[in-house]
Amino acid sequence: MEQKQTQDRPHSIWLTYYAIEAITAVIIFLVGLVMMLDGYRIGMGWAFDGPESGYFPFRTGAILCISSVVVFLRTLFGKHRNYNLFVSWDRFKRVLYVLIPAVFYVLFTQFIGMYVASAVFIGGFMRAMGKFSWLKIILISVSISAALFWMFEIQFKVSLPKGPLESLLGY
Amino acid sequence: MEDLFNLFHGFAVIFSWYNLGMMAIGLILGVIVGVLPGLGGPNGVAILLPLTFTMNPTSAIVMLSCIYWGSLFAGAITSILFNIPGESHSVATTFDGYPLAQQGRAGEALTASFTGSFVGAFFSVVLITFLAPLVAKFALKFGPPEFFAVYFLSFASFIGTGRDPFKTMITLMIGFGLAQIGMDSVSGQLRLTFGSSELLRGIDFLIAVIGLFGLGEILLSMEEGLKFEGKEAKINVKVVWHTWKKLPQYWATLLRSSAIGAWMGITPGGATSASFMGYGIAKRFSKNSHKFGTGKLEGVLAPETAAHASGCAALLPMMALGIPGSATAAVLLGGLMIWGLQPGPLLFIEQKDFVWGLIASMYLSNIVGLIIVLTTVPLFAAILRIPFSIIAPVIVVVCAIGAYSVNNAMFNIWAMLVFGVIGYIFKKLDYPLAPLVLALVLGDRAEVAFRQAILGSQGAMSIFFSNMLVSGIMTFGLLMLFWPAITLGWSKIRGTEPPEGRKTD
Numbered sequence: 001m002e003q004k005q006t007q008d009r010p011h012s013i014w015l016t017y018y019a020i021e022a023i024t025a026v027i028i029f030l031v032g033l034v035m036m037l038d039g040y041r042i043g044m045g046w047a048f049d050g051p052e053s054g055y056f057p058f059r060t061g062a063i064l065c066i067s068s069v070v071v072f073l074r075t076l077f078g079k080h081r082n083y084n085l086f087v088s089w090d091r092f093k094r095v096l097y098v099l100i101p102a103v104f105y106v107l108f109t110q111f112i113g114m115y116v117a118s119a120v121f122i123g124g125f126m127r128a129m130g131k132f133s134w135l136k137i138i139l140i141s142v143s144i145s146a147a148l149f150w151m152f153e154i155q156f157k158v159s160l161p162k163g164p165l166e167s168l169l170g171y
Numbered sequence: 172m173e174d175l176f177n178l179f180h181g182f183a184v185i186f187s188w189y190n191l192g193m194m195a196i197g198l199i200l201g202v203i204v205g206v207l208p209g210l211g212g213p214n215g216v217a218i219l220l221p222l223t224f225t226m227n228p229t230s231a232i233v234m235l236s237c238i239y240w241g242s243l244f245a246g247a248i249t250s251i252l253f254n255i256p257g258e259s260h261s262v263a264t265t266f267d268g269y270p271l272a273q274q275g276r277a278g279e280a281l282t283a284s285f286t287g288s289f290v291g292a293f294f295s296v297v298l299i300t301f302l303a304p305l306v307a308k309f310a311l312k313f314g315p316p317e318f319f320a321v322y323f324l325s326f327a328s329f330i331g332t333g334r335d336p337f338k339t340m341i342t343l344m345i346g347f348g349l350a351q352i353g354m355d356s357v358s359g360q361l362r363l364t365f366g367s368s369e370l371l372r373g374i375d376f377l378i379a380v381i382g383l384f385g386l387g388e389i390l391l392s393m394e395e396g397l398k399f400e401g402k403e404a405k406i407n408v409k410v411v412w413h414t415w416k417k418l419p420q421y422w423a424t425l426l427r428s429s430a431i432g433a434w435m436g437i438t439p440g441g442a443t444s445a446s447f448m449g450y451g452i453a454k455r456f457s458k459n460s461h462k463f464g465t466g467k468l469e470g471v472l473a474p475e476t477a478a479h480a481s482g483c484a485a486l487l488p489m490m491a492l493g494i495p496g497s498a499t500a501a502v503l504l505g506g507l508m509i510w511g512l513q514p515g516p517l518l519f520i521e522q523k524d525f526v527w528g529l530i531a532s533m534y535l536s537n538i539v540g541l542i543i544v545l546t547t548v549p550l551f552a553a554i555l556r557i558p559f560s561i562i563a564p565v566i567v568v569v570c571a572i573g574a575y576s577v578n579n580a581m582f583n584i585w586a587m588l589v590f591g592v593i594g595y596i597f598k599k600l601d602y603p604l605a606p607l608v609l610a611l612v613l614g615d616r617a618e619v620a621f622r623q624a625i626l627g628s629q630g631a632m633s634i635f636f637s638n639m640l641v642s643g644i645m646t647f648g649l650l651m652l653f654w655p656a657i658t659l660g661w662s663k664i665r666g667t668e669p670p671e672g673r674k675t676d
Contacts, residue, residue: 017600020596020599020600021600024596024600028341028345031345031348032344034363035348035351035363038362038363038365039362042360042362046630049358049626050357050622050625050626050630051621051622051625051626051630052358053355053357053358053360053362054362055622056347056351056618056621057348057351057362057363060344060347060348060351061344061348063340063344064341064344064345064348067337067338067340067341067344068341070337071337071338071341074337086599087394087599091394091395091396092394094393094394094396095390095393095394095595097393098389098390098393098563098564098567099390099588099591099592101564102386102567102571102588103588105567105568105571106571106581106584106585106588109571109581109584110581114571114572114575118568118571121564121567121568122561122564122565122568125560125561125563125564126560126561126564128560129559129560129563130558130560130561132560140561144565144568148568148572152572152576156222157225158221158222158576159579160572160575160576161575161581
């Protein structure tokens, strides 16, 4: 078992499970620290009218810090250090294929409205990942957006961000 | 007797075309949501919750709870036909379900699992009908210390039954932390907002659920490069009848799994651990346990029955105490507060229509659900044959719309993206997500109960041990909290390896 793990050891130790686990624990520790500081700032003790506002946050943060230290130490100094690759670059690229367009999608939603942005996002994705023909792409992405419009704006009267196209159509 | 009368009243409430329509829509949406990767019970309900803000609470809960039942039914479809558990509670179903499908007996496996689910759910609903009013009546005597003790117990049981106590503790505390963001409901003091006006409102649990479970799951499915190559679902009246004739001989398995599931649902053990336990115990008691894993009908029945029983039973503490037994129940509880109902034992007195309408709908929707899934399986299986390059962006869009419509803020979509990344990392590192959701939903209430209790005692912790009831619950909670340490210590003394902890969903 030990040998197999050493064979699988990747070139960069930063992408092994234990490294990511340790980094996550450090981040959680910092989050806990921030909570403790904020709790301390607004009072973590006892006032004349009961526990102060920071009473709970301070203690929550403290438990977070302690638990993350345990996870951190266990990861680095435990018996079974996990040298397996957390995620290979090939696989991580696929994650980024969704994540990066999704960020742009949200960004553009603010300017061109949710429905247009959705159609573009779905269409672009179909082109890049699925290699669909343009006709199919336009047909599917536009009809999904139209269906969403019908459901939210017309059926349920939930107003989503709209852009120039919708105002052109009178919405 | 009064309960039966109330139940009939409940049936009268839901027997309208509108409510029955909502039930059917909920069930079908639930199955779709359960079949699709990246969508499941918790986030399916979370995304649709904003659409129900203006509906009457009874119709809204009927629809949303039906999404939950639908998604429970659906887990089996992907497990059996595609060997991919659509939900974590259907992992155990793949063990025997997929081998059955490979042998061309997918129809039998599906019929057995749906019927098992139905039996499990029915068991739990009967339990709810008679037990929930008693629990609620009992809980009416609860004051703040007792309520805090019950909250404490439910948080502690996550640690006691979870696989990794420290990681469970971390996700619980992150949930509490998120719940604390915004205005302190007792003093009006701003907490953890860091001067941001967007954070003033606090982080809505729906956004966390949509991000963690929805987007996080999509990122994970993308990484794994899912390709759905499934078996054909051939299911017809003959297969169904043929399978039903075989089922009575498994009555003991059905009963055991129902009981396990109901117990795991009431205590927040979760459907996932219930399904694994159901499978394990059926295997232990079975005469031909060595054949488990090669395609035994029993191996499909046991986990599905337990999972559905636990999913249903999770609503018992939600209704009677205001403490959800699963992540989806937590989202439903959040819905209750949004519709303006105060969760807790008073529901049974003040909102009779709502409570009994919900219970009656559980009877009916599980029958309707069984018929729907049995007749339309091939249709739902076809959804999985839609290319992932269409499904993935559509799910991202649906998640974004769901997050935005919680309170019409762009900030929510950004927060949802961040939660998606956190969900992806946490899932890969085996951090349990259900405790986070539960703590986020209940954090405020637990804190208020604690502060009221301790105010009454002028700061003395002894208030939590002041009478038999509260000290009993607290002791049980402490026992759960230190359970991992106790088992570890015990195995050290005995000189054996500590047993592998159970997994919560």
